[in-house]
Amino acid sequence: MSNDKRPILKVGITGGIGSGKTTACKVFETLGIPVYYADSQAKQLMVSDPRLVAGIKALFGPESYLRDGALNRPFIAQQVFSNDEKLKQLNALVHPAVAEDAERWHHAQENVPYTLKEAALLFESGSYKQLDKLITVSAPEKLRIQRVMERDGVSAEEVRARMKKQMPEEEKVKRSDFVIYNDGAHFLIRQVLDIHRALLAIIDTL
Numbered sequence: 001m002s003n004d005k006r007p008i009l010k011v012g013i014t015g016g017i018g019s020g021k022t023t024a025c026k027v028f029e030t031l032g033i034p035v036y037y038a039d040s041q042a043k044q045l046m047v048s049d050p051r052l053v054a055g056i057k058a059l060f061g062p063e064s065y066l067r068d069g070a071l072n073r074p075f076i077a078q079q080v081f082s083n084d085e086k087l088k089q090l091n092a093l094v095h096p097a098v099a100e101d102a103e104r105w106h107h108a109q110e111n112v113p114y115t116l117k118e119a120a121l122l123f124e125s126g127s128y129k130q131l132d133k134l135i136t137v138s139a140p141e142k143l144r145i146q147r148v149m150e151r152d153g154v155s156a157e158e159v160r161a162r163m164k165k166q167m168p169e170e171e172k173v174k175r176s177d178f179v180i181y182n183d184g185a186h187f188l189i190r191q192v193l194d195i196h197r198a199l200l201a202i203i204d205t206l
Contacts (some may be wrong), residue, residue: 005110006109006110007034007106007109007114007115008113008114008203009113009114009115009133009202010114010115010117010130010131010132010133011115011116011117011132011133011134011135011199012118012119012122012127012133012135013025013117013118013119013122013134013135013137014120014121014122014123014128014135014136014172015136015137015138015139015169015172015180015182016120016138016163016172017120017144017162017163017166018139018145018147018159019138019139019144019169020137020139020188021118021120021137022037022118023182023188024135024180024182024188024192025037025116025118027188027189028192028196031192033112033113033114033196034112034116035117035118036102036105036106036115036116036118038098038117038120038122038127039118039120041101041102042097043071045094045097045098046071046094047070047071049097051097052093052097055093056071056076056090056093059086059089059090059093060076060079060086063075064076064079076090091125095121095125095126098119098125098127099125099127099130102117102127102130114203117131120166122134123167123171124166124167133177133199134176134177134178135176135180136169136172136173136175136176136178137180137182138173138180138181138182138183139182139183141163141169143183143184144159145159145160145163148162178195178198180195
């Protein structure tokens with residue numbers, strides 16, 4: 001392996017809603033691998049990145065932010081709920097800002113062989129193009145619906161509506177280098193360890 005203190009590989013991890021991406025990421029974190037949670041960071045950037053804030057205000061108007069500077073989430077949600085064009089425009093502002101932030105974060109990491117970027121829309125946003133290897137966390141649709149209903153207190157219909165806005169899971173699996181089956185039948189920790197070892201073996205050849 002290279003003696004470079006900087007991480008060598010940028011690895012992405014994704015999966016459909018309710019697949020258990022975060023659970024898998026927590027296992028990688030116990031192995032000392034830093035994880036960039038793109039969805040959480042996007043929410044932070046929407047209130048802290050001046051260019052992004054200005055872009056959102058230009059798109060939705062000044063009422064898109066509250067007086068204390070917080071994002072007016074109910075207002076934004078209402079604007080994009082039934083307007084795919086507005087949602088597309090919002091994503092066109094947010095995704096590049098997140099990509100830049102993730103790149104800075106990756107280069108700031110030290111003494112790790114690789115970094116992990118967790119994102120629900122890794123393929124849909126195009127950010128997979130900046131990554132070296134890709135992992136998809138997979139689970140049966142019925143189980144995913146059940147998990148999200150319990151987690152978010154929503155109906156099965158609401159979960160299915162969210163699923164429709166994401167790339168089909170089988171397509172994500174096809175495009176990935178590794179798959180983690182988080183279905184209760186396969187041991188999650190063992191799968192993460194196997195992928196971790198495979199990534200270290202790849203790095204050893206570089």
